[in-house]
Every structure is written in structure tokens, then in C-alpha cells.
Amino acid sequence: MKRTYIYLYTILAALTVFLSSCLKSEKTFTDFSKAGTLVELPLAAYKGLNKTAPVALPIQAAAQTIPVVINVASPVPLSTSLKVTLKVDEAALTALNNKNIAQYKSDSTAAANDTTGATAAPDYPVVYDLMPTAFYSISSLIATVPANQRTATINVSVITQNFDLEKAYVLPISIVDASGQQISNYKTLFLNIQAKNKYDGIYTVKGIVHRDADTQLGGHRGPGATVSLATTGANSVSYAPLWADNKTGIGGIDGLNIVINPTTNKVSFTDSNATLVGEPGYDTRYDPATKTFYISMLWNGADINHRGLTDTLTYSKARP
Template identity: 30%
Template sequence: MKKNIIKSIVLFLAVTSLTSCLKDDSLVLDPAKGVNVIEFANPGQINVIGSIYPLYVQSYAVVPEVNRTITVSYSGPQSEAPEDITVNIAVAPNSVITEYNTNQNEAYELMPTSNYTMTTTSVVIKKGTSKASFNILFKPTSFDLGKALVLPLRITSVSSGTISGNFNTILLNVGAKNRIDGLYSYKTSATTSLVPNADDKDVPLVTSGANTVKTNLLNTYANIMVYSIDPVTNKVTVVSGLGTPVTDPVSNYNPTTKVMFVKWTSGTRSFEETFTYTGVR
């Protein structure tokens, strides 16, 4: 009998507690109490997930001017902005790049103002919408192809809502592509040292200078290889990457077929590589 009384008391307290909770307005989600967040929308794939700032890489052909669209977005308890929201944007200080370089062990440099034009520093996310965009005009012909240039952007203020803590600042690593830049199929000869008969697809040759490209051949030498192509003769020279490379004079780039053949040695090891262009990077 005593046990039944105790069980009844426990059940009563549990029901009373549940009823109290259901009546407690503080546990009911109120959309009006949510937070409106303003941030940069992703303009592409983040280069390194989890980095101190999101950095996006984009390369363009060497042309006088390229237009790139950057978007800011609203998110909140309502699917669309409840009012017009003015968003002010500015070029972030160079210290942002320094922080990123320290965090990721990189050597990016601030892009000179002569390399770009911001069409505006303020946009409005209209009531009933969730995004607003502006354009940046980049000038690839004025880029220093030997440098890794970054344009850091920051949302400085908004007329309503809260500026995102994670995407209030973004870094745009913008570069120009030289004539060799692209994706290539990659093959080595049967007599090549280390990895003979290699056969890889979509190997990137990335612009590192006006007439040089680099690639990270992790599947072959685990080294970053740098190749220089003479703009007049199209002769290829292995600049660096594995020991002290010595390039055979037969090494060349064919601008018609877009095939680069490289024969070289490093110490007692010999290499024959063929890069065949497959598409843009």
C-alpha cells in the first residue's frame, strides 16, 4: 500500500511538472526574437576549410578587365528581409592577410589598388529579398604574375541585424593565367626514375609567373615542380622541385597542340614527362 502511495505521488509530480513546462512561454520558440544575420555569400569553394578567414581562389585570362560579382546575404527567423537593409563594405586592413598567412603558413600580399575597381561600397538588401550584389572590376593585365595577390573585403556596418562572426570578412586570391595554365593529362616514360609509366588526369599547371607554371606532383615526387617556358622559342626548363634539375635541350612546349614534353635529370635520376592539355583550370 505504501509503495502505491509513493508511486502516485511521483506520477502526480511528473504530470504537474510537464504541465508547468508546457505553459512556460520561455520554452516556445518565438520567431520575432530571432537574430537577423548579414554575411558574405560564398563566391566559390573555400580554399581551406576551417581557416581563420575564408579565402577563395580565382584566376583569369590576361585580359584588360574582368567583372566579378560579390554577394551579401540575409538569414534570420523570416526567410526574407523584413525591411531594407543597407550593407556597407570596405577593403579590410592588411593585418587580415598577415593573420591568414600566419595561420596557414602562406605568403599572400595585398592587391594594389591599380589592379581593381570596386563599383560601390554600399548595397541594399531589399525588403522581401535575401541577397544583394555588387561588382569588382579586376585588371589582369596589370597583375604581377610572380605574386600571390589577395583582396580582403569586410562588412563594416549594417542598418539592421547582426554582422556574421564567421563570414564578415573574406579574402579573394585573384590571379592571371599565363598561356600554359590549365589542366593536363600527365604521363611518364618507362625509364623515368621514381614513378615510371605514370598516367594521371587533371593535373593542374598553375601560373607562378609570366612564363612559369607549377604543379604539386604528390603522386609522383611529392614535390612542387616549377617549369619555365621561353616565350619566343617555347623551350622548357625545369626551374626547381627535386634536387638540382638539369634540363635536356629537347624539352619544349608546343603551342598548337598544347603538349609540353620535359626531359631532365637530378643527380643520378632521369625523368621524361609529357603534359597534354585537357581544359581550363
């Protein structure tokens, strides 16, 4: 968690310096001394209008804190303190969902009307869920920027233990009053708060599917193949492995979970559609030092000893 907070504070600090310094630029000889004051949420400015700010937190019962910084952009800091009022803005989240769905419909129509096939059909957008009040608390929705300073911070405390991992929670926070000062367009921060365990991410795949006498669904895959492992519990992730011809999207196992023993790092499997077992003699495990899964499994069928896969999954980057 320290890395998350350090990363957020570094961005916000850099934005604050940038926003204040750009108002007085000697290099461009532009006089901003008469520029007005804008009150904003700098993380919203960094992400852009109508964009979410993902924050990944571990699954736990203890509260975890997300700082929300309010910034005053002006030629010089104000000589008096400034009270800024915020709110949890459900209407802004509804508008964001509606905008994304409208864009999807427009892009779908464009793709359908393109007889050349050059316009790809869009993916359906994520529909965000308002964060339930049972999962968070806010230190205060009134922030005071002290005289001769530029920022103030409110804290959002989140408990992730009971998150519904099928939902995409967003906590929308908007500035609604700035004591007479102008409010920036970057007034709404869409905090996309995600519960992710340490195994969650995008992994590169190197492996083989073994299916006797099946050249289409059997064989080697990689390099270049990737899979997403998404959190399904404190120590489990979903895994939808594709067969050797993964570029065509043929084949796969639906409803498969990788379950990691946090003490031994040994791996087992659960699946809604098949009986899966680790291949005898293979050390199916997770290596925390290299963030790598070594997996070999067999699935049910009359020829069980000839149907399975062996994969090495190596962590590449965080999942969006």
C-alpha cells in the same frame, strides 16, 4: 569567364535559398519565426571561416568583374531597405597570415616531438599579399538591400595584365556596419584573385626519360604521375618534370618554361640553367581540343643526343 560567373552566381543563389529556407523548416517542425536577422557574405560562408575564395581570371588589359553578394538571412525579408557598409580589410588579411603561420609552427613542433615519425612535417603556408589598389576598383563599399528582398551586390573590377605572378594576391572585404542588424561571423570574404592562362592546371603524365646507361634517372613513368603547370605569362607555364623515380623526388629541371605559340600551338622551351631544344622530328605541340601537351626535348651536355625526355601531359583539373 562566363563559366566563372555562372558558377559563382549558382553557388550564391543556392546559398541564399538554403539560408532562407532553413529558417522555416516544416519537415523538422522547428519554429524559427522568432529567429533574428543576420547579414553576411554568402561566399565566405560557403568557403568557411578563415578560408580564401580563389578566383582565376585570364591575363588581360581589360577590366574583369567579380560580383560580391551580400545576403540578409531572416525568417522573412525585411519590409524596409537595409544599408550595408563594407571595407577593404587589411587587418583581417594580416590576422589570417598570422594565424596560418602560428598553426604551421605548432604543427612543426608536434612533428619534431613525435619520435615515432607518424606526424608529418607541414608545408610552409602561403603568405598572402594585399591586392595593390592599382589592380582593382570597387563599384561602391555601400550596398543597399531593397525592401522585401534578401541580396545586394557590389562589383570588383580587376585588371590582371600587370600582376606579379610570383605573388598570392588577396582582396579582403568585410562588412563593418549593417544599420543595426546583427552581422554574421561570415563577414569577411578573402578573394584570392589569380591570373591564370588557359594552359594552367594539373596534368597527368605518361612518358619516358632517356639517359643511356642510367637506370636510376632514366626509364618510363606513370600511370598516376602528375605535374602542375603554373602560369608564368599570357602564353607560358612553368614545368618541373621529374625523372622516372618521381616518387622519391630525385632529379628534375628547375626554371623550365613551356612557351606556346597561340596561333600555331607549337611549343618551345626556355630554361634558366640549360639549353633545351625540341627533339628533331618530334611534333612538340599543344592540342587545344584535348588539352594535351606532346613534348619531347633534349638538354645540353656532351651526350646531348642521349639525354632528354618525351612526355604526354593531359589536363586533369584546375590547379588550387
